[in-house]
Amino acid sequence: VRRNAGELEFHQAVSEVLASLEPVLEQRKDLRDACILHRLVEPERQILFRVPWVDDAGLVQVNRGFRIQFNSAIGPYKGGLRFHPSVNAGILKFLGFEQVFKNALTTLPLGGGKGGADFDPKGKSDAEVMRFCQSFMTELQRHIGADTDVPAGDIGVGSREIGFLFGQYRRIRNEFSGVLTGKGVGWGGSLIRPQATGYGLAYFAQEMLNTRHVSLEGKICAVSGSGNVAQYAVEKINELGGRVVTLSDSSGVVYDPEGIDAEKLAWVMTLKNVRRGRISEYAAAFKVEYYAGQRPWMIPCDCAFPCATQNEINAEDAATLLANGCTLVAEGANMPSTPTAIQQFQAANILFAPGKAANAGGVATSGLEMSQNALRMNWSREEVDARLHGIMIKIHQDCYNTAAAYGQQGNYVAGANIAGFLKVADAMLAQGVI
Ligand code: NDP
Numbered sequence: 001v002r003r004n005a006g007e008l009e010f011h012q013a014v015s016e017v018l019a020s021l022e023p024v025l026e027q028r029k030d031l032r033d034a035c036i037l038h039r040l041v042e043p044e045r046q047i048l049f050r051v052p053w054v055d056d057a058g059l060v061q062v063n064r065g066f067r068i069q070f071n072s073a074i075g076p077y078k079g080g081l082r083f084h085p086s087v088n089a090g091i092l093k094f095l096g097f098e099q100v101f102k103n104a105l106t107t108l109p110l111g112g113g114k115g116g117a118d119f120d121p122k123g124k125s126d127a128e129v130m131r132f133c134q135s136f137m138t139e140l141q142r143h144i145g146a147d148t149d150v151p152a153g154d155i156g157v158g159s160r161e162i163g164f165l166f167g168q169y170r171r172i173r174n175e176f177s178g179v180l181t182g183k184g185v186g187w188g189g190s191l192i193r194p195q196a197t198g199y200g201l202a203y204f205a206q207e208m209l210n211t212r213h214v215s216l217e218g219k220i221c222a223v224s225g226s227g228n229v230a231q232y233a234v235e236k237i238n239e240l241g242g243r244v245v246t247l248s249d250s251s252g253v254v255y256d257p258e259g260i261d262a263e264k265l266a267w268v269m270t271l272k273n274v275r276r277g278r279i280s281e282y283a284a285a286f287k288v289e290y291y292a293g294q295r296p297w298m299i300p301c302d303c304a305f306p307c308a309t310q311n312e313i314n315a316e317d318a319a320t321l322l323a324n325g326c327t328l329v330a331e332g333a334n335m336p337s338t339p340t341a342i343q344q345f346q347a348a349n350i351l352f353a354p355g356k357a358a359n360a361g362g363v364a365t366s367g368l369e370m371s372q373n374a375l376r377m378n379w380s381r382e383e384v385d386a387r388l389h390g391i392m393i394k395i396h397q398d399c400y401n402t403a404a405a406y407g408q409q410g411n412y413v414a415g416a417n418i419a420g421f422l423k424v425a426d427a428m429l430a431q432g433v434i
Contacts, residue, residue: 007090009310013097013335014041016342020417023406028425034433036425043096045069046089047143051117053135056125065136067115067143067151070096073427076147077113078103078363080154083161087118091310095154095334099363101420102356105395108367113149115140121156122276133164141169146177146373152366153182155309158228158273159194178373181366185378190369192384193362197332198232199385200361200392201305202240205330207396208351211410217241222301222326224248225308226272226279229332229359233305234265246296248308249279253296256288300324307332315340322348331355342413349410357399357416364391 004010018037025032051063066089069077079099082092092114100112117136121129144151153162162182169179176188183189192199202216209215219242223230226247234244243259247268260268264286271277283290297304297317304326306312310333313321318341321329328351331337335355337345345352365388372378379387395416403415428434 004090004093007093009094009335010090010097012339013094016339016413017097017101017417017421020414021421024418024421030429031425034429036428039428040071040100040421040424041097043068043070043093044072046093047115048089049139051119051132051136051139053128053131055128063117063119063132065115065117065139066092067140067149068092068096068113069143069149070112070114071100071424072111073424073431074104075109075111077149078110078152078366079112079114080116080152081157081161081165082114082116082154083119083121083156084116085118085120087116092116094310098334098356100424101417102360103363103367104420104423105357105398105416106360106364106367106391107394108364110363110367113151114154115151116154116157119156121161126160129161130164133161134168137165137168138172140165141172144169144179146179146370150178150366150370151180152363153228155227158182159184178370181369183369188369188373190365190372190384191379191381192388193365193369194228195232195235196365196388197229197359197362198234198307199236200364200388201229201233201307201330201332201358202236202242203361203389203392204353204358204396205237205303205305205328206240207393208328208330208353208412211400212351215241216303219243219302220245220300221303221305222246222296222299223305223307223332224253224296224312224336225306225333226268227307229362230305230307231265231269231272233307233332234260234268235262237305238262238265242303245301246299247279247282248294248296250308251278252280252290252292253294253299254279254282254288254290255296255299256282256286258288297321301326303328303330305330305332306336308336309333310335311338313337313341315344317341318344322350327351329353330358332359334359346411346413351410351412353399353412354416356420357395357412360395361388361392364388
């Protein structure tokens with residue numbers, strides 16, 4: 001704790017994982033002797049840099065850029081870039097740490113990392129975002145590469161930002177390589193990558209419901225956020241027969257009891273991805289309720305899909321969800337439920353899946369984009385979607401079976417942490433003290 005003073009989210013993520021690993025470490029003296037845990041919680045490398053840029057008024061602005069290269073025991077560092085004013089080392093270390101386990105669960109050869117900047121793209125012009133991205137990449141480019149570290153998007157980094165970042169990398173390095181994922185389909189991107197996290201989340205939820213012999217058909221679903229993950233979660237939940245009644249952003253939540261169908265979702269995609277507007281406009285357009293400053297968890301639902309940010313479901317929200325009859329919580333965002341909220345879900349014996357398992361479809365499809373880049377080939381939409389679906393089924397099986405093997409049937413937190421840990425820890429053990 002002293003060594004990582006003030007890094008609250010990092011402590012939270014590490015505590016959750018370490019608690020799950022106790023039964024494994026009791027059995028595995030070799031891992032204890034090799035000090036695997038001490039090595040695992042220390043990033044291999046942390047890069048911190050200045051990002052100077054010029055705004056539209058001609059004034060010089062300075063932001064702080066980061067890349068946390070957490071663990072490369074099973075493959076090149078892989079993980080998103082987040083542009084948000086809240087970004088700091090503690091948040092990126094929590095995200096990088098989680099990414100190590102998530103990437104191991106995907107069955108692909110991917111290490112874990114995370115990066116970003118305390119830059120807020122909201123309210124900036126396209127030209128300002130481009131100048132920021134170019135300055136950010138001017139420094140980052142010396143630390144990354146297709147076989148070293150392959151960043152992707154995250155909050156505040158979508159296709160526009162990936163385009164500017166990739167352009168600057170290509171220009172400085174004079175090479176066209178798979179150094180970033182989430183690229184446009186015409187220049188090295190993979191079909192289904194934009195959809196992958198949201199689709200994967202719905203596939204995972206479907207597998208969870210199967211264990212109780214029910215399905216998403218007819219289920220009332222609450223989704224938070226209205227960005228990349230939320231949008232495609234809604235699309236797939238609709239396809240699987242669920243009815244999504246909420247979306248939100250950092251200003252508030254809309255409640256549409258009739259359901260956010262394909263037509264309304266297309267409107268939201270234009271609002272958020274093209275016009276870059278606020279979700280409150282949905283309420284005016286479709287004549288539904290808008291609750292300023294609220295999150296969706298007070299709305300009665302069968303299934304909850306937090307897809308916005310960390311710690312967005314607290315103990316009080318969890319109690320409300322349970323009181324209203326919610327039977328499944330699957331995390332699209334990273335660590336959206338606080339530890340007490342998770343304890344409440346588990347005590348109530350509802351289905352609960354942590355982000356590192358349920359939202360792994362995004363990074364898995366990034367891994368598929370890397371494979372296509374290495375092969376210099378493009379797979380069809382159907383092929384990528386089928387691989388994504390297969391990977392989500394496999395992650396679910398691994399989590400479910402691993403939890404059962406350690407006497408914790410149905411505990412997806414334990415299953416994900418243990419299965420991810422064992423893969424990375426055994427690789428570290430085999431590679432010596434490095
Ligand atoms: P986007 O930037 O596309 O969307 C984020 C959404 O969450 C926006 O609606 C945003 O609202 C809202 N939000 C962000 N911060 C806050 C906050 N502090 N309070 C309330 N709402 C907030 O990001 P993504 O959809 O890509 O990411 C969402 C989550 O999913 C993150 O936790 C991310 O780490 C995780 N994730 C993303 C993956 C991906 O492939 N994109 C993969 C795996 C996980 P506003 O516009 O008002 O800020």
